[in-house]
Amino acid sequence: MVTTMEQKSDLASTFAAQKIDPQNYFVVRASMWDPKTEDYTRELAEGKGERVYREFINAFDFYNQAKYSDLVSGKGQDVNMELVHFRMGRARIVQSRVVFP
Numbered sequence: 001m002v003t004t005m006e007q008k009s010d011l012a013s014t015f016a017a018q019k020i021d022p023q024n025y026f027v028v029r030a031s032m033w034d035p036k037t038e039d040y041t042r043e044l045a046e047g048k049g050e051r052v053y054r055e056f057i058n059a060f061d062f063y064n065q066a067k068y069s070d071l072v073s074g075k076g077q078d079v080n081m082e083l084v085h086f087r088m089g090r091a092r093i094v095q096s097r098v099v100f101p
Contacts, residue, residue: 014052026059027052027084028066030099033077040080059083068099075101 015022029050031040049071053059063083071079083095 020054024087026056028059028063030071030079030081032079068101
């Protein structure tokens with residue numbers, strides 16, 4: 001997934017608003033199944049594709065409780081959810097699961 005300058009700016013404002021350390025944070029991100037590439041590559045619309053958290057427990061709770069309707073409006077393709085820990089510029093996937101419509 002490519003990060004644009006606009007996305008980086010949005011992320012920086014999220015860090016400031018939520019007082020998140022940019023060197024240690026958690027992200028729950030989602031991407032939709034793309035039948036053309038046969039992979040989870042399509043970003044979700046409406047800003048639902050990525051949520052940033054300061055604390056692991058908050059990210060973990062959302063990850064475990066999220067339903068398809070929390071991620072996507074309407075019905076469509078499968079969604080891959082990942083709980084990712086960013087530490088010192090490195091991303092590590094903590095958990096991953098597929099959510100079906």
